[in-house]
Amino acid sequence: MGISSLKLLKYVLFFFNLLFWFCGCCILGFGVYLLMYNNFGVLFHNLPSLTLGNVLIIVGSIIMVVAFLGCMGSIKENKCLLMSFFILLLIILLSEVVLAILLFVYEQKLDNYVAEGLRHSIEHYNDTIAAWDSIQSFLQCCGIHNKSDWKDITPKSCPEGEVEGCYKKAQEWFHTNFLYIGIITICVCVIQVLGMSFALTLNCQIDKSSRVLGL
Numbered sequence: 001m002g003i004s005s006l007k008l009l010k011y012v013l014f015f016f017n018l019l020f021w022f023c024g025c026c027i028l029g030f031g032v033y034l035l036m037y038n039n040f041g042v043l044f045h046n047l048p049s050l051t052l053g054n055v056l057i058i059v060g061s062i063i064m065v066v067a068f069l070g071c072m073g074s075i076k077e078n079k080c081l082l083m084s085f086f087i088l089l090l091i092i093l094l095s096e097v098v099l100a101i102l103l104f105v106y107e108q109k110l111d112n113y114v115a116e117g118l119r120h121s122i123e124h125y126n127d128t129i130a131a132w133d134s135i136q137s138f139l140q141c142c143g144i145h146n147k148s149d150w151k152d153i154t155p156k157s158c159p160e161g162e163v164e165g166c167y168k169k170a171q172e173w174f175h176t177n178f179l180y181i182g183i184i185t186i187c188v189c190v191i192q193v194l195g196m197s198f199a200l201t202l203n204c205q206i207d208k209s210s211r212v213l214g215l
Helices: 003-037 052-075 079-105 107-123 125-139 166-176 178-213
Strands: none
Touching (some): 003 052, 003 178, 052 079, 079 178, 107 125, 107 166, 125 166, 166 178
16 A cells, blocks of 8 residues: 555545544534433433433534544544544444343343333422423323323323323334334444544554655
């Protein structure tokens, strides 16, 4: 691979990461917006920090940091930054694999935990009103299993007539969109592997170019 190929690889990796840096900025900004206006609020009363806004802020920040390392490492041909970019992507990829395995192994326990958390959140509806109203309006559902879960007061966000519970509706939505979720997940993993491959290849080519130039 010659000098021209090295430059091509460098700019491909740079623009690849620049695009993801802007995506990270958008995700972070949307998370801050949700946090400021509390559009979705807290769903699990015993996990007050687990909100959509907080999750998006964390994800957006991670994407921005990783993409920044990739941008600067490639454009500056800095081996240290490139290897940091590679290691962070590897850690994220391994974390995703471990998380997928844990979700598969402990699926039943997770279902029970979520159901218990939802029951607890209904008992503290005043603290979780924004999240419940958003979910019930989006999924056109009411309560965990049915309207009777609300006991004394039925929220206005519950649709009229007989409707299914939100827990079942959420499962149906997931199964209906499973193919799309799978495709998105695979694409994300492929992009991460490509980013790691580009970073490692560029790092090796910088070494070779330095030896050729006698540096």
